[in-house]
Amino acid sequence: MNRLLKTIGLTMVITFSSQLSIASDMPDGAKIFSQKCKMCHALDKKKIGTAVKAMNSDAEQLRSAITSGVKRMPKFGHKLSAEEIDSLVIYIQAQKTDI
Numbered sequence: 001m002n003r004l005l006k007t008i009g010l011t012m013v014i015t016f017s018s019q020l021s022i023a024s025d026m027p028d029g030a031k032i033f034s035q036k037c038k039m040c041h042a043l044d045k046k047k048i049g050t051a052v053k054a055m056n057s058d059a060e061q062l063r064s065a066i067t068s069g070v071k072r073m074p075k076f077g078h079k080l081s082a083e084e085i086d087s088l089v090i091y092i093q094a095q096k097t098d099i
């Protein structure tokens with residue numbers, strides 16, 4: 001009986017912590033942006049590409065620009081996962097809210 005309870009307890013701990021690790025595995029848009037985008041996109045001013053605050057805020061358009069590229073911007077569809085692209089879209093939209 002005692003052993004059964006321990007097993008159930010342990011299973012719950014494992015289940016719970018694996019869910020936690022899924023949450024912390026969410027890609028970090030800010031970090032990806034600084035690694036892959038910052039060299040061409042500044043927050044407030046135009047660099048090689050559009051300033052983040054001047055980007056359009058439509059999620060579909062942002063996603064398609066990142067996936068397929070725009071003008072001289074390379075495409076990232078094969079380099080980033082859908083979750084990473086979504087985290088970038090959320091990051092860009094969050095930067096635009098304080099204009």
Ligand code: HEC
Pocket residue numbers: 033036037038039040041048049050054055056061062065066070071072073074076088
């Ligand atoms: C090599 C330089 C370069 C890199 C790296 C780059 N971009 Fe760009 N990006 C550009 C250029 C150039 C444009 C087109 C700007 C224009 O139309 O004048 C652009 C356009 C865009 C647009 C469309 C802007 C609009 O009006 O909505 C988005 C969104 C965007 N980039 C996001 C990103 C993200 C996110 C990353 C990182 C994954 C990234 N870019 C990496 C150069 C770059």
